Amino acid sequence: MTDKGRFLLKKLVMDFEALDAAGLYGKVDITDLVILAYVRQLGTGLYGKYSMLYVSVDTEGLMAFCPYADASATISERLDNLGKLGLIEIRKEADSPVLVRFTEEFDKTWTSCNPLADEHRPPPVEGPTPHGTVAAKITEDKDTAARIEYIERFFNAENTLADPASLMEFLDIYTGIILRELESKGREVTPSVSVYDPRAIKEVKAAITIICHAIKSISAVLNEKGQKLNHDHLRDLLIEYVGAVCQYYDTTGIKNITLRTLAAPDAVQAFNQVVADFNPGERPYFFVENIIGLR
Numbered sequence: 001m002t003d004k005g006r007f008l009l010k011k012l013v014m015d016f017e018a019l020d021a022a023g024l025y026g027k028v029d030i031t032d033l034v035i036l037a038y039v040r041q042l043g044t045g046l047y048g049k050y051s052m053l054y055v056s057v058d059t060e061g062l063m064a065f066c067p068y069a070d071a072s073a074t075i076s077e078r079l080d081n082l083g084k085l086g087l088i089e090i091r092k093e094a095d096s097p098v099l100v101r102f103t104e105e106f107d108k109t110w111t112s113c114n115p116l117a118d119e120h121r122p123p124p125v126e127g128p129t130p131h132g133t134v135a136a137k138i139t140e141d142k143d144t145a146a147r148i149e150y151i152e153r154f155f156n157a158e159n160t161l162a163d164p165a166s167l168m169e170f171l172d173i174y175t176g177i178i179l180r181e182l183e184s185k186g187r188e189v190t191p192s193v194s195v196y197d198p199r200a201i202k203e204v205k206a207a208i209t210i211i212c213h214a215i216k217s218i219s220a221v222l223n224e225k226g227q228k229l230n231h232d233h234l235r236d237l238l239i240e241y242v243g244a245v246c247q248y249y250d251t252t253g254i255k256n257i258t259l260r261t262l263a264a265p266d267a268v269q270a271f272n273q274v275v276a277d278f279n280p281g282e283r284p285y286f287f288v289e290n291i292i293g294l295r
Contacts, residue, residue, distance in 0.1 A: 018113040031070040038065045135164035147212040154215050156228040171195040175207040181242040187257050209263040214241040217275045221288050233294050244274040
């Protein structure tokens with residue numbers, strides 16, 4: 001018997017006739033399907049719009065996602081096979097982990113084969129919610145606007161966060177990462193938090209505060225090294241932030257943790273202390289180099 005909440009993959013329901021019709025019979029197995037589910041869930045703004053994000057896949061992460069997956073064949077071999085089948089795009093760069101994402105065409109096939117593919121997404125918000133309208137509601141607060149500008153200084157974004165569409169996509173991705181990590185820690189997460197929903201403005205502002213303070217905790221090192229964060233660095237930083245704050249609140253007996261709880265001053269202070277503990281005077285770069293992976 002396993003502990004409740006152990007599996008990040010709760011269900012895998014597939015229409016095998018649809019897979020057969022897509023020409024995949026004999027070309028993929030159950031573990032390949034688990035990998036595909038992992039790639040799509042990790043690369044999707046789970047609590048908002050689908051965002052086609054490149055992600056890295058490793059054995060440890062896959063087994064945490066679903067311990068029933070067969071890890072006997074190397075992940076790289078399976079990814080190469082899925083790439084040759086045209087199911088995923090693969091990006092390889094020197095001295096960097098292999099990054100993958102669904103092809104746009106296969107995402108349509110996956111949705112047709114997996115009736116639960118989008119069950120985690122919130123119901124559509126009634127009425128139009130254009131990027132500009134929601135972004136304006138978020139940034140009308142001067143403190144929030146200043147935090148977004150601060151984040152942009154340290155994040156290697158392809159498009160400026162002053163652009164409403166880019167800002168909303170950025171918040172969709174990283175709010176989803178924060179919420180997924182909360183869920184993986186056994187916290188109950190309400191899947192109706194969408195950055196595109198005007199009713200969730202307070203939660204989105206809290207996510208901005210979390211991202212801002214997480215970056216501030218290592219900003220001195222980033223300034224000295226003259227470097228910015230990429231997606232993997234910021235994702236790992238936020239995962240560490242959520243983990244450290246959850247551990248702190250465990251000591252206080254607080255179990256119900258929300259975005260606003262994570263953004264509270266005592267949560268920020270708890271994470272700052274974790275970073276400080278990793279960085280005694282003789283090794284000030286230890287946290288960013290060995291925990292975040294920024295070298």
